[in-house]
Amino acid sequence: xxxxxxxxxxxxxxxxxxxxxxxxxxxxxxxxxxxxxxxxxxxxxxxxxxxxxxxxxxxxxxxxxxxxxxxxxxxxxxxxxxxxxxxxxxxxxxxxxxxxxxxxxxxxxxxxxxxxxxxxxxxxxxxxxxxxxxxxxxxxxxxxxxxxxxxxxxxxxxxxxxxxxxxxxxxxxxxxxxxxxxxxxxxxxxxxxxxxxxxxxxxxxxxxxxxxxxxxxxxxxxxxxxxxxxxxxxxxxxxxxxxxxxxxxxxxxxxxxxxxxxxxxxxxxxxxxxxxxxxxxxxxxxxxxxxxxx
Amino acid sequence: xxxxxxxxxxxxxxxxxxxxxxxxxxxxxxxxxxxxxxxxxxxxxxxxxxxxxxxxxxxxxxxxxxxxxx
Numbered sequence: 022x023x024x025x026x027x028x029x030x031x032x033x034x035x036x037x038x039x040x041x042x043x044x045x046x047x048x049x050x051x052x053x054x055x056x057x058x059x060x061x062x063x064x065x066x067x068x069x070x071x072x073x074x075x076x077x078x079x080x081x082x083x084x085x086x087x088x089x090x091x092x093x094x095x096x097x098x099x100x101x102x103x104x105x106x107x108x109x110x111x112x113x114x115x116x117x118x119x120x121x122x123x124x125x126x127x128x129x130x131x132x133x134x135x136x137x138x139x140x141x142x143x144x145x146x147x148x149x150x151x152x153x154x155x156x157x158x159x160x161x162x163x164x165x166x167x168x169x170x171x172x173x174x175x176x177x178x179x180x181x182x183x184x185x186x187x188x189x190x191x192x193x194x195x196x197x198x199x200x201x202x203x204x205x206x207x208x209x210x211x212x213x214x215x216x217x218x219x220x221x222x223x224x225x226x227x228x229x230x231x232x233x234x235x236x237x238x239x240x241x242x243x244x245x246x247x248x249x250x251x252x253x254x255x256x257x258x259x260x261x262x263x264x265x266x267x268x269x270x271x272x273x274x275x276x277x278x279x280x281x282x283x284x285x286x287x288x289x290x291x292x293x294x295x296x297x298x299x300x301x302x303x304x305x306x307x308x309x310x311x312x313x314x315x
Numbered sequence: 316x317x318x319x320x321x322x323x324x325x326x327x328x329x330x331x332x333x334x335x336x337x338x339x340x341x342x343x344x345x346x347x348x349x350x351x352x353x354x355x356x357x358x359x360x361x362x363x364x365x366x367x368x369x370x371x372x373x374x375x376x377x378x379x380x381x382x383x384x385x
Contacts, residue, residue, distance in 0.1 A: 022367045030358040036340035037355050043333045046365040049325060053359050054339050055318050060352035065341035069325065074334025084323035087344045093318040095357075100327035 025050070051099040056088060064089050067096040117152045119295040189293035330365065 030037050035056065041047055056067045066083040073079050088094045331337070337360060341353035 023363055023365050024367045025361070025363050026369070028360040028362060028369075030339075030355075030360070032356040032358070033354065035353040035355050036338050036349060037358055038339070039337045039360060041331050041333050041335045041337075042369065044366065045369050046330055046332045047362040047369070048328065048330050048365065049337065049360060049362050051361040052325065052337070052339070053357070053361075055356045055358075056341055057318075057354045057356065058341070058350075058352070060354070061341065061350050062352050063343060063350055065350040065353055066344045067321065067323070068340050068342045069323075070336075070338040070340060071326070071329065071331060072336040072338055074332075074336075079335075080326050080329065082323060082325055083342060083344070084321050086319075086321050088319065088321075088341075094321045095318040096321045096323060098323045098325045100325045 051097060053095070053097045055093065055095045057093045058088050058091055059093065061088075061090045067094055069098045116299075117295075117297040187293070187295045190291045192289050192291055 028039060030039055052069055054067070056065070058065060064087050066085075066087050068081060068083040070078050070082070071080040082098060084094075084096050084098075086094075339355060339358060341350045342348065343350050
């Protein structure tokens, strides 16, 4: 039976380690330690590493705030915490939010002409575009009729790790079988098909050969079913990518939402979002949380 | 000098099996090499023991074993 508890490690010089004993399995939920750098030979980043039983580092999580030589820090490591410390900490990520306008988009049944109208078919106001780094991101559309939305990413001579997620709220817009969107009525067979186009997520950042491979197309599919509901959120959080380019190369990321049904009625996208986070690969990206974009 | 309070992330839902090591280390932010001369104190790991068989685990004080269902 799983139980939560605390393991204390003895004081002493860094590094200190804890080895998971035989027949045990643990999930770390929080790690706290005080790093005393009074005698340190230089500045340092407090770091937690997970090392496999074969001696391979499987995760390295440095605190994004460096402690100066002679300084000390009490550091808490936990999922969904953003690296940093006091007000003087500097953001080392570049985040982007795109939120749909209030005007709903209509998804006609596949394969009509408007089969892939996306939520971001009007990138001018009132589609909301927010970022903390305008030098990193810009927007353009490749096809306003079919509504592909593309992000223009300026790699700024750095290698970046990208993570993206999308979501949309769908409601049937009436028609055959939907009985005025009666929530008591159960419907099966309507599927939402959401896809990304972007760099290849299979690239291993630790593999020098792979990471120098030019980004390739990657498509992610989301299928689900609406059942007796007025509206539903569909979210997708699956876009890991890595860009090792050091020039001014740019890539695009697109999002389509498709009503795959051929017989059922239109759907409306009431609201949608596309969030992208980029972290310099050298910082050791460790959490899946999206910071709040100012 | 008072220790500066800092926070950092951890990979969520990462199950570590027998033989895996959690290593707490001070790294040079430029080279990634360990920085000598740093000492650690008050190191605590708060974990979920998936099989409940860790004998060096200080139980969560909010859990009362005698009240667990038999």
